Amino acid sequence: MTTLKDLQIIIDEAVKKLSYPAHPADLYEPITYILSIGGKRLRPALVLMACDLFGGDVLSAVPPALAIEVFHNFTLMHDDIMDNAPLRRGRETVHQKWNPNVGILSGDAMLIEGYKLMMQVDNNILRPVLEIFNTTATAVCEGQQIDMQFEQQNDVHIDEYLEMIRLKTAVVLGGALEIGALIGGATGKDAELLYTFGEQLGIAFQLQDDILDVYGDPEKFGKQVGGDIMANKKTYLLIKALETADTESQNELNHWISLKEFDAAEKVAAVTAIYNKLQIRENAVKAMQTYADKSFKALESIDLPMERKQYLKEFAEGLLSRDK
């Protein structure tokens, strides 16, 4: 069993070897640039892990793993334009460094490059692999659209939120694992179970992200703690708080949300205090555990000896107990 660190090294080296034509520079340089910014390479690592799980040749899964990484970065490039974000992982976003048109067109080219990489699988699994990729890609677009709508929508229900994060985040983890499983020689049934493992894990992962944004250790958490609160981002915590609060807490929350100008630390402290009073953290952890359980149940059902699956289980547990 190859370790996660080994897999991430394989991916990082493969990403560095991806080369694009020199011209037109404004089409291809942004692709190399955004891929060089890095990130955890979690999604492509899942492709390799899944392939490895079923005893497949990990190296044969590298191009489809890169496809998932290129696709993921395409969504970041376009999302950053839509969110008007100046920075991504501490570096200038593509539309900021170049301009929005370059971001749109380079992103388009990246999506196509994703397909080219994803097609580097054996003929006998070409169609099912691409079908999973198509479904995944469509889900991510739907999730992003719903997420953008939430900004204009006051009454987001918790079920809508969970469906949004399933589409925008979780489906890619599931898709990456299912594709890796097929490359590794899994049956369609086992590949689907691994999809469910990844999808449910992905929802749990996003809930953990929401929790960390408020309760993360500022020393360890990569982003600014309280960032979601400052931006009125509709996370599991805010939606749940608005849903379960008494009138007084609800008014207080809405007051903080409505303020155009505020002291950031004061707002974060006040909203966190409301969350504490309403035991939102405990509620979110419980929800996260429910999805983790569903995820582990799917993993257990896969027709492989449990010790073979232990590594993925520990990997998932590590993800969900992370503090950054």
Next chain:
Amino acid sequence: MTTLKDLQIIIDEAVKKLSYPAHPADLYEPITYILSIGGKRLRPALVLMACDLFGGDVLSAVPPALAIEVFHNFTLMHDDIMDNAPLRRGRETVHQKWNPNVGILSGDAMLIEGYKLMMQVDNNILRPVLEIFNTTATAVCEGQQIDMQFEQQNDVHIDEYLEMIRLKTAVVLGGALEIGALIGGATGKDAELLYTFGEQLGIAFQLQDDILDVYGDPEKFGKQVGGDIMANKKTYLLIKALETADTESQNELNHWISLKEFDAAEKVAAVTAIYNKLQIRENAVKAMQTYADKSFKALESIDLPMERKQYLKEFAEGLLSRDK
């Protein structure tokens, strides 16, 4: 042999039957909207014609033909954002009717829908068909990037221009025909010859477009005659004129290009007069004929009796002698 009009009816009906989920509405409604605006459906008709040419079942080529049409409209949706165009075929563009973010994301979803449709071919040609689609899609992105660069570039050479229109316009005609040929059961060699027919025809077609913009009959031409001149668009005519003009005409041309404010009719008349003096129209027609000849030569080389290919030849001749 099915006539072009029959094929266009088949496509129009198939486009109308394309249905997308109701939610999220802002993701899918723009797709239905832009597809409903119409257009000549020339590109998908080429897929069907090519399939028909080799005796294939035209109906089996309908989904890939739709893929080409959906892809083409995806490029229009994103190009309109990049060009800041308020209207497309006399109707509001998507980013104008909704907003740019909707245009970006709906376009992304459309590109994926294009892949889904393109995959509806037999397994034995799935890989080659998708490879042609990938190559075509990448070329169009490159062509659009180069076209955008031309706006900032003063010294566009005629060869660069011809390469840009090959990438942005001609490759899709070639790709549509090559895919249709493979569906129709053509050999790889014949499919490639048909690609060349389409590619060279596409360059000739774009040159004809450039000519019509200046010399078209205002009664018949769909767009405003002289639109390219008003916008200082670097067409074959302008580039050739700047290249071949004596100092006096060059200065006069550059004077008109530099004016921020001008009487449109006066500018169109003045620039046209320079073109006339330099015999630019004759030059462009000759260039067009060169590409048409290359196109017809490729068609002739296809291993089918000439009478079977007559229909495509007449179709091409019709395109190149069009007045609108």
